[in-house]
Structures are given as structure tokens and as C-alpha cells.
Amino acid sequence: MALSKLQRTRLARVLNYEDARRLAKRTLPRGVFDYVDGGAEDEVTLRRNTEAFQELRFRPRMGIWVAEPAVSTTLFGQHVSFPVLTAPCGGMRLVHPQADVGVARAAASAGTIHVVSSASGFSLEEIAESSPDRHWFQLYRYRGRGGMENLVHRAKAAGYQAIVVTVDIQVGAKRERDWRNGFSYSMRVNVANALRLGPQLARRPFWLARYILDGMPFQLANTAGMTPDAVPMALPEMTSAGSHSPTWDDVAWVRQNFDGPVLVKGVLTAEDGRKALDMGCDGLVVSNHGGRQLDGAPATMDVLPEIVEAVGDQLEILADGGVRRGGDVLKALALGAKAVLLGRPYVWGLALGGQDGVAHMVEMVRTEMQRSMQLMGCSSIHDLDRSWLMPPGNALNRSGILPD
Numbered sequence: 001m002a003l004s005k006l007q008r009t010r011l012a013r014v015l016n017y018e019d020a021r022r023l024a025k026r027t028l029p030r031g032v033f034d035y036v037d038g039g040a041e042d043e044v045t046l047r048r049n050t051e052a053f054q055e056l057r058f059r060p061r062m063g064i065w066v067a068e069p070a071v072s073t074t075l076f077g078q079h080v081s082f083p084v085l086t087a088p089c090g091g092m093r094l095v096h097p098q099a100d101v102g103v104a105r106a107a108a109s110a111g112t113i114h115v116v117s118s119a120s121g122f123s124l125e126e127i128a129e130s131s132p133d134r135h136w137f138q139l140y141r142y143r144g145r146g147g148m149e150n151l152v153h154r155a156k157a158a159g160y161q162a163i164v165v166t167v168d169i170q171v172g173a174k175r176e177r178d179w180r181n182g183f184s185y186s187m188r189v190n191v192a193n194a195l196r197l198g199p200q201l202a203r204r205p206f207w208l209a210r211y212i213l214d215g216m217p218f219q220l221a222n223t224a225g226m227t228p229d230a231v232p233m234a235l236p237e238m239t240s241a242g243s244h245s246p247t248w249d250d251v252a253w254v255r256q257n258f259d260g261p262v263l264v265k266g267v268l269t270a271e272d273g274r275k276a277l278d279m280g281c282d283g284l285v286v287s288n289h290g291g292r293q294l295d296g297a298p299a300t301m302d303v304l305p306e307i308v309e310a311v312g313d314q315l316e317i318l319a320d321g322g323v324r325r326g327g328d329v330l331k332a333l334a335l336g337a338k339a340v341l342l343g344r345p346y347v348w349g350l351a352l353g354g355q356d357g358v359a360h361m362v363e364m365v366r367t368e369m370q371r372s373m374q375l376m377g378c379s380s381i382h383d384l385d386r387s388w389l390m391p392p393g394n395a396l397n398r399s400g401i402l403p404d
Contacts, residue, residue: 007353011360017324020348020361027351028207029200031183032094036347038177039291045299046291049322052299056331057390064377069370071381072111075316075339076162076261076282078134081111082366083339083381084329086346086358087320088138088164090220093121095351097214101130102355103346108133110362115164115341118142118151123221128158136162138265139254140169141246142223148246151222152254161260164285168266169245173293248275255280263318266293268303270310273317283316283338290321290343301335305386308336326368330376334384 014020025033039046071082086107093099099121100114107114108131116127118140128135137155141148155163177183182196201208245266246254255262264276265285276284286304288297300321308317319332320341332340342365349357369381378384 007357010352011349011357014349014352014360014364016364017345017348020345020352020357024348024351027204028095029197029204031178031181031197031200032207034177034181035091035175035183036089036095036344038175039295040173040175040293041295043291043295045288045295045297048299048302049288049291050324051322052301053322053324053328053331056301058327058330058372058376059388059390060375061377064379066374066377066379069373069379069381071366071369071373073339073381075113075318078113078161079111080113080339082369083333083337084323084362084365084369085112085136085318085339085341086114086362087341087343088115088117088120088166089343089347090117090119091121092117092347092350093214093217094211095347096354096357097210098350098354100127102350103358104131104133104135106346106355106358106362107131109359110366112362116160118166118222119220121217121221123224124151124155124160125158126221128160135160136164136263138164138166139246140166141244141250145250145253147223148250149253149257152258154222156258162263162282163254163258163260164263164265165246165251165254166265166289167245167247167251168287168289168293171244173295175292248279251276251281252279261316263316267307268298268300270306273307273311273315277311277314281315283318284311285341286317286319286337287341288321301332304332304335304337312336323365326365326370327372329365329369330372330378330381330384331389333381334386334388336386 010023073080073083086103096102100116101122104114104127113134113136115136115138116124117138120127124137137160139148139151152163251264261282263283263285264281266287266289267273267276267284268288273284286300286307288300300319304319316338317336318339318341319337320343323329323340323342324345329340345361346358349361353360
């Protein structure tokens with residue numbers, strides 16, 4: 001789909017995350033924007049995710065010229081051009097008709113990996129076929145073990161190289177912006193919803209027109225055609241019987257029935273990191289679900305060091321939550337992450353320009369990484385460790401070096 005002149009103009013004006021967010025707010029209906037932008041309850045954890053990055057300071061080395069910083073790495077033996085993956089985000093077909101297909105293609109073009117959501121707007125098979133490159137699959141549990149097993153077998157048959165098991169949606173959080181907006185991305189087309197959401201949608205005629213042309217998809221594509229024991233359910237509420245994040249028993253089943261890497265997403269303690277290791281998992285995603293689940297949970301950067309210390313020499317550790325700049329990626333790597341997952345920034349790009357908008361945001365982060373490394377005197381991401389960072393409250397640690 002070619003970009004319109006308006007879309008090209010918008011992307012040209014996007015120099016950072018806040019630019020993209022501001023323009024996306026003008027593009028999307030309030031309910032859709034708040035669904036992406038918001039968090040749980042008072043959104044304390046949502047804010048803390050970005051604050052934790054901002055409190056970390058670099059310790060640059062001067063007098064060093066780095067012509068071409070090395071940013072490529074490997075994840076489970078798979079080469080990626082830089083350590084930024086696109087995170088699983090559900091409901092993206094409400095953001096743009098290209099949705100997960102556009103995100104997967106943009107990630108592939110950037111030489112990295114898209115982690116496909118169980119709650120994707122297109123089926124996992126459609127996404128894999130549309131962009132025949134590397135894909136990982138993020139797993140929820142739908143209406144009991146049967147729905148979960150169905151997804152794992154399908155992902156395996158479609159050639160997904162890794163399974164990312166999300167364990168932090170035991171129940172749906174109280175996301176108050178969604179409640180106020182009357183929003184759920186599994187809503188049905190009916191008179192009541194039309195009357196409730198009509199004023200929001202009327203203010204965004206461009207969005208409404210492309211959504212109608214896309215067929216007004218409401219159902220979660222990966223649940224279509226499942227057996228009665230695993231019927232489509234509403235996220236994020238997860239009110240259906242048996243619908244919750246996988247348990248450790250479920251993780252054990254995935255490990256036994258999937259040959260590729262298995263990662264556990266939603267880990268915030270060293271204890272759970274060791275639990276994943278004991279269960280034979282290959283990696284972790286340190287994550288609080290973007291501040292969308294337990295409000296008051298710690299920021300991922302606050303707990304990343306303890307998890308790296310506990311299992312970082314035995315598991316590949318990734319992190320998400322609050323990544324807004326290329327410098328944030330470098331800070332996470334310095335604290336021991338192997339890579340990060342990018343979420344809201346690419347979603348705003350998707351809203352503004354589909355696949356091209358996602359590519360714009362991903363490349364912006366890459367460019368910021370490389371520029372920051374040149375300013376730091378760092379030639380390779382593999383050189384990063386805690387010595388490149390000052391801790392918060394440096395007056396309490398005048399050495400300026402984070403403790404081991």
C-alpha cells in the first residue's frame with residue numbers, strides 16, 4: 001500500500017517518540033489511542049518504566065573515534081542486525097489495516113525479528129506467509145489447555161522459531177482508560193456499541209474509512225475456528241473460564257512439545273528466573289507488560305540487574321517496557337540484557353504509515369543507538385557493561401560504577 005502525501009509528510013515530521021505519539025493521537029479514535037497508550041489503575045508502573053531509563057546516566061569515554069559502531073548480535077544462534085525486536089501487541093488491526101503483517105515485514109526489512117501476538121489481527125499462518133522470514137510467537141492460554149496447545153502446534157507447523165510464553169495475565173487488569181471509553185478489541189458490531197463509540201469515531205473520518213474498507217474486523221484471528229473448548233475470548237478482560245496466562249505446568253508442556261527456544265515473558269524476580277531455568281527454558285523477557293497489568297510492579301530496569309546476576313550466564317535475557325530512544329537500548333544492554341522488545345513506539349508508527357511507519361520508528365532507534373555509541377566512544381554493543389553507566393543517586397556511590 002503506497003503512502004499518501006499526508007502520511008509521508010507526517011512521517012517526515014516524526015523525529016522522536018513524542019512526535020509519533022502526538023500525531024497518532026490526532027489519527028486514532030480516543031478509545032484506540034488510549035488502549036495503546038494507557039496502563040493499569042494509576043499507571044504508576046507505566047510511568048516508572050520510562051523514569052527508570054531516564055535516571056540512568058552514561059559514563060562516556062572521550063578521545064575515541066568510532067566510525068561505524070557494531071550493533072549486530074545473535075539470539076539463540078539467529079543473527080539480527082541490531083538488538084531490537086518488535087514486541088507482541090494485540091489488537092493492531094484497529095490501529096492500521098496492515099497490522100501485524102506490516103509490522104512483521106518492517107522487522108524483516110530491518111534485519112530483526114517480530115514476536116507475533118496470540119491476539120494478532122491476522123492469523124499466525126497469514127503473518128508467517130506474508131513475510132517468510134524469522135518469526136517468534138507469543139503465547140496466551142485461551143479457554144483452557146486445549147486452546148493453548150492448538151496455538152503451539154499451529155506455530156510449530158507454520159515455522160515459528162521460538163515461543164514466548166507470557167505469564168503475567170493471571171486476570172485482566174483494571175485499565176481504567178479502556179473502561180471509561182467503553183473499549184474492547186473483541187467488541188461486536190451492534191447498535192449499542194455504535195451509539196456508544198459513534199462520537200469518537202466520527203471525529204476520525206480517515207481512520208473510520210480505512211477501518212470500514214478493512215471489513216471492520218473484531219474477532220481475534222488466532223481463535224477463529226477453535227473448538228468449543230477454546231472459543232474466541234475478550235482481551236484484555238480474560239473473563240472466559242480457563243482463560244489466563246499459562247502456568248508453570250503449561251510452560252513445562254510447551255517445553256516438552258516445542259523444539260525451538262522457549263522464553264518466559266513477564267519475569268520480574270530472580271526467583272522466577274531460576275524457575276524458568278529449572279524448567280528447561282532458554283530465555284526470559286524481563287517485563288511488566290508495559291505497565292498494563294500489576295500497577296505497582298517494578299520497572300524492568302529496576303529488576304534487570306538482579307535477574308541477570310541470578311541466571312544471565314545460563315539464559316538469554318531480553319527486556320521490554322519504557323524503551324523510547326536508542327540510548328535506552330544501550331542502557332538495557334549495559335545492565336545485561338541481550339536485546340530489547342520495542343512496543344508503543346512502533347505502534348504509533350503503524351498508526352501513521354502502516355509498514356513504512358513501523359520501519360521509520362525502528363530505523364530511528366537504530367540511528368540513535370549508533371550516534372550515542374559514537375558519542376560514548378563505544379565501538380561495539382558487546383563491550384557494554386555496567387561500567388558504562390552511573391547509578392541513580394550517584395552521591396551515594398562516588399566511584400560512579402554500578403556495583404556487581
